[in-house]
Amino acid sequence: MAGVTDTATQAAPSPDLAEGRPRRSAKSDSVYWITLYGVSGIFAVICIGFLLSVVSSSLPAWEKYGTSILTGTVWNQSTGQYGALPLIAGTLETAAIALTLAVPIGIGTALAIVFVLHSRLRTFFSSLVEVLAAVPSVVYGFWGLLVLGPWFASSVEPWLVSLFGGHFPFQDAPSTETILLAGCVLFVMVLPLIVALTRDAIATVPNELVEGALSVGATRWQVLHKVVLPGARVGIVGAITLASARALGETVAIALVIGLNPNFAHSLDSPAATLASIIATEFQDSTPIQVAALGALAVILMAMTLLVNLIGRQMIRRAAIKVTVL
Amino acid sequence: MRRTLLSAVGATAIVGMTLALAAPALATTHKKPKPKPDPYVTADTQMTTAASIAGGGSTFAAPLENAAQAYYGARNGNATLAGYQAVGSGAGEVGLLNGSFNYGGTDVPLAQTDINTDAPGKGYTLASFEQVPVGLGGIAMAYNLPGFKSSVHLEFNATIIADIYKGTIKNWNDPAIANLNKAILKTAKVKLPAQPIKYVARADKSGTTYIFTNFLGTAAPSVWTTAPSKNPLTLGTGDVAGSGNQGVAAAVQSNAYSIGYVEYSYLLLNPSLQQGVGAILNKSGKYVVPSPAAIQADAAAKPLVSPATLALYSIVFLPGATAYPISGYTWAVVFKQQTNAAKGTLLVKYLDWLSHSGNPHSTAGQNIAKAQGYVMLPKNIQKLARNTLLSVRGPGNVILLTTTAG
Numbered sequence: 001m002a003g004v005t006d007t008a009t010q011a012a013p014s015p016d017l018a019e020g021r022p023r024r025s026a027k028s029d030s031v032y033w034i035t036l037y038g039v040s041g042i043f044a045v046i047c048i049g050f051l052l053s054v055v056s057s058s059l060p061a062w063e064k065y066g067t068s069i070l071t072g073t074v075w076n077q078s079t080g081q082y083g084a085l086p087l088i089a090g091t092l093e094t095a096a097i098a099l100t101l102a103v104p105i106g107i108g109t110a111l112a113i114v115f116v117l118h119s120r121l122r123t124f125f126s127s128l129v130e131v132l133a134a135v136p137s138v139v140y141g142f143w144g145l146l147v148l149g150p151w152f153a154s155s156v157e158p159w160l161v162s163l164f165g166g167h168f169p170f171q172d173a174p175s176t177e178t179i180l181l182a183g184c185v186l187f188v189m190v191l192p193l194i195v196a197l198t199r200d201a202i203a204t205v206p207n208e209l210v211e212g213a214l215s216v217g218a219t220r221w222q223v224l225h226k227v228v229l230p231g232a233r234v235g236i237v238g239a240i241t242l243a244s245a246r247a248l249g250e251t252v253a254i255a256l257v258i259g260l261n262p263n264f265a266h267s268l269d270s271p272a273a274t275l276a277s278i279i280a281t282e283f284q285d286s287t288p289i290q291v292a293a294l295g296a297l298a299v300i301l302m303a304m305t306l307l308v309n310l311i312g313r314q315m316i317r318r319a320a321i322k323v324t325v326l
Numbered sequence: 327m328r329r330t331l332l333s334a335v336g337a338t339a340i341v342g343m344t345l346a347l348a349a350p351a352l353a354t355t356h357k358k359p360k361p362k363p364d365p366y367v368t369a370d371t372q373m374t375t376a377a378s379i380a381g382g383g384s385t386f387a388a389p390l391e392n393a394a395q396a397y398y399g400a401r402n403g404n405a406t407l408a409g410y411q412a413v414g415s416g417a418g419e420v421g422l423l424n425g426s427f428n429y430g431g432t433d434v435p436l437a438q439t440d441i442n443t444d445a446p447g448k449g450y451t452l453a454s455f456e457q458v459p460v461g462l463g464g465i466a467m468a469y470n471l472p473g474f475k476s477s478v479h480l481e482f483n484a485t486i487i488a489d490i491y492k493g494t495i496k497n498w499n500d501p502a503i504a505n506l507n508k509a510i511l512k513t514a515k516v517k518l519p520a521q522p523i524k525y526v527a528r529a530d531k532s533g534t535t536y537i538f539t540n541f542l543g544t545a546a547p548s549v550w551t552t553a554p555s556k557n558p559l560t561l562g563t564g565d566v567a568g569s570g571n572q573g574v575a576a577a578v579q580s581n582a583y584s585i586g587y588v589e590y591s592y593l594l595l596n597p598s599l600q601q602g603v604g605a606i607l608n609k610s611g612k613y614v615v616p617s618p619a620a621i622q623a624d625a626a627a628k629p630l631v632s633p634a635t636l637a638l639y640s641i642v643f644l645p646g647a648t649a650y651p652i653s654g655y656t657w658a659v660v661f662k663q664q665t666n667a668a669k670g671t672l673l674v675k676y677l678d679w680l681s682h683s684g685n686p687h688s689t690a691g692q693n694i695a696k697a698q699g700y701v702m703l704p705k706n707i708q709k710l711a712r713n714t715l716l717s718v719r720g721p722g723n724v725i726l727l728t729t730t731a732g
Contacts, residue, residue, distance in 0.1 A: 078557035176580035260529035260567040271566045281569045285414030285531040
C-alpha cells in the first residue's frame with residue numbers, strides 16, 4: 001500500500017522525557033506495555049486460531065483425497081469426486097478478466113483526476129469514486145444479474161460470437177450466466193478501489209519533481225510516464241494487490257452471475273464456477289466429508305490470496321528501491 | 327407572530343390528545359361484524375399452560391412454516407412458536423437429535439443410517455420417532471423456447487428428461503422429442519429449434535432434486551441408474567446451476583433454449599415461467615400438466631404412505647388418469663416419547679393444526695399452505711397425520727393429542 005515503509009518500527013519519543021518535566025512513575029509505563037502486549041496477543045490468538053481452525057476443518061478431506069483435490073478435474077458431490085482444478089481455473093480467469101480491464105482504466109482515470117480534470121470535476125469524481133468503492137458487493141451482483149446480464153446475452157455476446165466467427169474464445173451458444181459476465185461485474189467492483197488508491201499514490205509524488213520535469217521541457221506525457229508513474233509505483237502495486245485479493249475472494253456477486261457450473265469454462269461465454277461461490281452455495285446441509293472438502297477449497301483460496309499478497313509485497317519492496325528521479 | 331404560532335401548536339396538541347383518548351370509544355360505537363367462530367384455531371388448539379417450541383430443517387417447508395407459526399402463535403395466548411430455521415433437511419434432523427429443535431422439517435424422511443450418523447451411541451431407532459407429512463408439492467419442468475406460446479405444452483416422458491440431464495439428448499430438435507410431440511407441433515404450427523438444450527439444475531443440496539431424481543429413477547430406471555439424492559447434479563459445459571428454486575427459475579427465464587425443474591409454487595411466483603411448462607407422462611399413460619388438483623390426485627393414489635422406506639414414502643409416478651407424476655411430501659419429525667408435557671402438547675396441537683385444512687369458516691395450516699403456493703394435503707393424508715400424532719406420548723405414557731375437530 002502507499003507508504004509501506006519501515007518507519008513503524010521507530011517508537012515515538014515519550015513526552016515524559018521532554019526537558020523539564022518530572023518523570024512519571026514506572027507503574028503507568030508498565031500498564032501501557034502490558035495493555036499493548038495484551039491486545040496484540042489477542043490479535044495473534046484470533047488470527048492464528050482462525051487459520052488453524054480452517055485448516056483443521058479440511059483435514060479429513062486431505063486425508064481421504066490427498067492431492068487429487070488439487071489436480072482433479074471433476075467436482076461432483078453426488079459421485080464423491082472433489083477435484084478443485086476447474087474451480088481454481090475459474091477463480092483465476094474471472095480475476096484476470098477483471099484486472100485486465102480495471103488496471104489500465106483505473107490508473108488512467110486516476111491520472112486524469114489528478115492532472116487533467118478541472119478542480120470542480122475533480123472533487124465530483126473523487127466523491128463518486130469513494131461512493132462506488134463503498135457499495136456492498138451483493139448490490140453489484142444483483143445489478144449484474146438484472147441489468148448487465150440480459151444486455152450481454154442479447155447484444156454483447158452475439159456480437160462477440162460473430163466477431164470471432166464462432167471460434168475460440170466465443171464458440172459456445174451464449175448464456176446469461178457466463179464467465180465473461182462475472183469478470184465484468186468484478187471489473188466494475190474493483191475499478192473504484194484501484195482509482196481511489198492510485199489517486200492517493202499519485203498525490204504523494206512530490207510536486208517539485210513534476211514541475212522540475214516540465215521546466216526542463218518534458219511533455220506532459222513524458223512527465224506522467226517517466227516521473228509520476230514510477231514515483232507512484234509502490235502505491236499502484238499495492239492497489240493492484242488489494243484489487244486482486246478482492247477479485248479472488250468475491251462470493252455472492254459471482255455466485256449470482258457465473259452459473260455455478262464446476263467444469264472448465266469452454267469459452268468466455270459459458271458458465272463456470274469459482275472457489276468462493278461453490279463454498280457459499282454448496283455448504284448448507286453438507287455431510288461431514290463434504291464440509292471437509294469445502295474446507296479444503298477454503299484453504300486453497302486462502303493460499304492463493306496469501307500468494308498474491310506476498311508477490312505484491314515483494315514487488316513493492318523492489319519498487320521502493322528503484323525510484324526514478326528525472 | 328410567535329404567539330400565534332405557539333397557540334396554534336398548543337391547540338393542535340390539545341385536539342390531538344383528545345382524539346387519541348376518545349378514539350377507542352369512537353371505535354366501539356361503530357359496530358364491527360363479530361368474527362365467525364373459528365373452531366379449528368380457537369377451541370382445540372388453545373393451550374392451557376404456557377409452552378414454547380421451535381423447529382428447523384427443510385427450506386422447501388420454510389415459507390409454510392414461517393406463515394403458519396406466525397398465524398398460529400398470534401391466536402394462541404399460551405403458545406410461543408419460537409421460529410423455524412431453514413437450515414436444510416439434514417441440519418434439521420441433526421437439530422432434532424441434539425435437542426435444538428422440537429421438530430425437524432425434512433423432505434426425505436429420517437432413516438436409520440441418519441440416526442446412526444447424527445446421534446451415535448444414543449440407541450435411537452426409527453421407532454423412537456413419529457414422522458408426519460405437513461406439505462405437498464410438485465415439480466414442474468419449465469422450459470424457455472422463444473416463439474412457443476404458453477398454451478403449447480410440450481410432452482416429455484421420464485426417459486427423455488433423464489437423457490437430457492445426462493447429456494445424451496443434446497438438441498431441442500432431437501428425434502425423440504420431435505416424434506413424441508409431432509401432433510402438438512403440427513397443431514401449434516411451430517418447429518423445435520435446432521439449438522442445444524441448456525439444462526438447469528440446483529447448485530445447492532435440495533429436496534427438490536431428491537424428488538426429481540426419485541422420479542427419474544422410478545420411471546426410467548434403465549436410463550437413470552443412480553439412487554435419488556439431494557446432491558447437485560452433474561452439469562455439461564453449457565449448463566447452468568441455480569441457487570435455490572428461485573435461482574433455477576431465474577436461470578430458465580433468462581436463458582433461451584433452457585429447461586429446468588422448479589417447485590410448482592415457483593411457477594405461480596414467476597408468471598413468465600408459465601411460457602413453457604411441460605406435460606409429463608404418468609403411470610396411466612397420460613400427459614399431465616402440473617396443477618394443485620393433479621398433484622393431489624397423485625398423492626391420493628397412495629393413502630397408506632409411510633416414512634419407513636423409499637418405496638413407502640415415495641409418491642412419484644403413481645397411477646391415476648389426472649395424476650401429476652413428479653410430486654412429493656415434506657415431513658415433520660418428532661420424538662415419539664416427549665419428556666415435557668406442555669411442550670409435547672403444543673407440538674402435537676401445532677402439527678395437527680398444520681397438517682389439516684379447516685372447514686369453510688376456519689383456517690388451518692393447509693389453508694395457509696395453499697395461500698403460500700403449496701398443494702393442500704388430501705383428506706386421507708390429513709387423517710394419516712392425525713393418526714400418527716395420536717401415537718406421540720408424554721410423560722407417564724399419556725396421549726398428548728386431544729383434538730377432535732376436522
